[in-house]
Amino acid sequence: MVICFISHHAGLYGAEGALLELIEALEDRGFDCRVLSPYHGPLLDELKKNGVPCSLIHCKWWADRNPSGIRRILRTFWNGILLPEVARKIKSWKCDLVFTNTAVLNEGAVAAAVLGLPHVWNIHEFGEEDHGLHFDLGEKVSGRFIDKFSSFVVCNSEAVKQKYARHVRPEKLKVVYQSVTAAEYAGADHYSSGKDYMLKCAVVGRLQPGKGQEDAIRAAGALRRAGAKIGLTIMGDGDPCYERFLKKVANDENVSKQVSFTGFVNDAFPRLCLMDAVLVCSRNEAFGRVTVEAMLAGKPVIGANSGGTAELLCEGFNGLLYTPGDHLDLAGKIHYLLQNKAEAHQMGRNGRQWAKNKFTRERYGREIAQILEAACSNKKKFGLN
Numbered sequence: 001m002v003i004c005f006i007s008h009h010a011g012l013y014g015a016e017g018a019l020l021e022l023i024e025a026l027e028d029r030g031f032d033c034r035v036l037s038p039y040h041g042p043l044l045d046e047l048k049k050n051g052v053p054c055s056l057i058h059c060k061w062w063a064d065r066n067p068s069g070i071r072r073i074l075r076t077f078w079n080g081i082l083l084p085e086v087a088r089k090i091k092s093w094k095c096d097l098v099f100t101n102t103a104v105l106n107e108g109a110v111a112a113a114v115l116g117l118p119h120v121w122n123i124h125e126f127g128e129e130d131h132g133l134h135f136d137l138g139e140k141v142s143g144r145f146i147d148k149f150s151s152f153v154v155c156n157s158e159a160v161k162q163k164y165a166r167h168v169r170p171e172k173l174k175v176v177y178q179s180v181t182a183a184e185y186a187g188a189d190h191y192s193s194g195k196d197y198m199l200k201c202a203v204v205g206r207l208q209p210g211k212g213q214e215d216a217i218r219a220a221g222a223l224r225r226a227g228a229k230i231g232l233t234i235m236g237d238g239d240p241c242y243e244r245f246l247k248k249v250a251n252d253e254n255v256s257k258q259v260s261f262t263g264f265v266n267d268a269f270p271r272l273c274l275m276d277a278v279l280v281c282s283r284n285e286a287f288g289r290v291t292v293e294a295m296l297a298g299k300p301v302i303g304a305n306s307g308g309t310a311e312l313l314c315e316g317f318n319g320l321l322y323t324p325g326d327h328l329d330l331a332g333k334i335h336y337l338l339q340n341k342a343e344a345h346q347m348g349r350n351g352r353q354w355a356k357n358k359f360t361r362e363r364y365g366r367e368i369a370q371i372l373e374a375a376c377s378n379k380k381k382f383g384l385n
Helices: 014-028 042-049 069-092 107-115 138-148 158-164 213-225 240-252 289-296 327-339 341-358 361-377
Strands: 002-006 032-037 054-056 097-100 119-123 152-155 173-175 199-204 230-235 259-263 277-280 301-304 319-322
Touching (some): 002 014, 014 042, 014 361, 032 069, 042 054, 069 107, 097 107, 097 361, 152 158, 158 173, 199 213, 213 327, 240 259, 277 289, 319 327, 319 341, 327 341
Parallel strands (some): 002 032, 002 097, 097 119, 119 152, 199 230, 199 277, 230 259, 277 301, 301 319
């Protein structure tokens, strides 16, 4: 079976990492994979290195953080012009199915309908709740569009499924947790120690309000005032204005020397292995690849009790949950790990074993392959046909 994947981005963030692992898993099962992307970037470099055919399609997202009427019209017009080119490329590859990797592009779905091919939509995000994105057609119409133009809609968590269940028929919705693998576990049993013991914590993610880095910095400030001390490493790039704001918060909280900003880190896993705990402060994380990577690194995770994070963490087993936006609650959970090192280490060991068993590439490939095969065998039942 030949699959055309439509990627919304060419970076190496969560959705693109999941796509790379999925393609490897499917190729191991005999699928022939191709990728269309709207941009150049490291994702395409990785795919080409692995021998996966790639091509550019300069289509626009049908969602925006600052939507305006004229921009919506221009995007729709531009995508309409590009549609024949996209369809020709898919046809030239002799694809059996089109697979769109996130909710923010609809070009692949329309091209599949034009060609009479089944289409699977893999949704990795809430949209507005996590990234502040607004669909050009509004949530209701866009949700119905996703339903109409898909054989199946794969969600990366139960939380995401619940949102799209408002508009997508239940028989089309499937939850498949993505795979998360790490090349090595060296350093996974490393923990800080000594008389000047200071819990080393990390936050990984784009610098934007929804990722909750402010919670972590203010928690560090609250702990300092209580006589406790942590080291906080913030990994990620994003809005320069928001980065300046975060640094100002660190200065106001008198923790500037305890907080470091690394910028974007291509592979955060080795750095996570050198931490004592990982903080996942996102208000609405659809899945949480970093959460699983932290477990694979053998670290306890303190996460916001919302979205996909709440599905991955079991209180006291592989981490702790705090109330989103409540930095004092977060500080209390960090202080608990400071005071209970043996228990923190056990949470890390529990999480590592659980994640290694649950988020395997073989399982991910098998579950997605079953959906792809069902879409192809039932293309008269689903979608437009």
